[in-house]
Amino acid sequence: MFENNPLPNEHFQAQFAALRDQISPHFLFNSLSVLSSLVRKDPDLSERFIDHLARVYRYLLEHKDDERLALSAELEFARSFAFLLEVRFVRKFRVEFPASDPATTYAVLPFTLQLLIENAIRHNRMSASAPLVISIDLEENQYMRVSNNCQLRTQPESFQPGSTYRNLAGIQQRYAMLTGMPVQVDDTDEQFTVRIPLLKPTR
């Protein structure tokens, strides 16, 4: 309905930034909590944890104003992000990454994977007997598929700082500014899948 009278790009940019920023303080304190336990128990793992934590925050700082970024950089960031979560939710959570980077160079909106991973965690139960598994796959038709098994939490929407749909709407709107290919969401009983169109890298 905004086709002839689009909202300014800055509007969506600001909205996306707000989504991104609401995540980091919570994530930082939880990570520090894990670290305070890990530091004496497993110094080696603590060292790797600190390394990945630093990478995550460096990426957040360096790319917060970027409009698009190489997919390989976003994947590397997501690997660090996932590492931190896998230590924190040991045995209950994992992210499966594509075996190799795509041959073609693509770009994505920075933090796309972070938002999708956080979404999956916020909305699903996880336990050692029923882990939450997120898989990231690169499709041949210029799409990246991010899916997770559905084990929805029961809490009402009002308890939540942001809903899936708000986050997804933010992602969809931002991608709509950058490409004609839509972000696709497929929500079945077993699987929640978001397909992200891969962008042309910046010239």
Next chain:
Amino acid sequence: MNLLIIEDEDLTADRLEELVLQYDPTINILAKLPSVRETVQWLKETRSSGRPQPDLILMDIHLEDDLCFRIFEQVDLPVPIIFTTAFDEYMIKAFKVNSIDYLLKPVNYDSLAAALQKYQSMKRQFSQADLESLREAMGIRKVEYKTRFLINVGTRLRTIETADVAYFYSEEKITFLVTKDNQRLPIDYSLDKLTPILNPTDFFRANRQFLLSLPAIKNIHTYSNSKLKLELQPDPKTEVFISKEKVSSFKDWLDA
């Protein structure tokens, strides 16, 4: 002192345990539980089998399967609580339940020690035996179970004391109350609604259809496939079984 830790991140749970024992090595950690479901199950099982109950709970807000507040919807939990969380958006809600303090993660020794001291000084202000008044002072609701039922019989209203009820059963989506002297009266509660509001020492949910009081059980027979078959008085004119899964909690209840 018996303490229960409810926390979904194993590493943080271990860390809390360490800090608690550093504060006082005689504190007995009853269990570390990661989810609403497991906490409710643990509380029900330990209560029905008379195992030690927590004097104090350390509780994370975000658990594996839900927010911790869901626990209070499913069991009465008249126990003081110290909440822990990484951020403070639920603080107000936490103070509405029995909270004595609220710790931000990462939890450090000083803030945990201060919270445990706060608990102990609140406890000391009352005589050790006077737990009820301690609970009142902490704003904790006393466990109150339903004592009587108001029933419409035609145009008359009557009350039936819970103590006069032999059992409740449901039939074609209607719940009936059966008194010890064999009056059968329809009531507006489903069995699922009744179960939590009746004293669990007095009533047992035998199966989907029956909620029984102890005196209603006339005889218990072992039956095939590890089931138990009950004879009730007054006679319900239908067969009443305790399923294989419920046999052990039923025995615990009988032995309470």
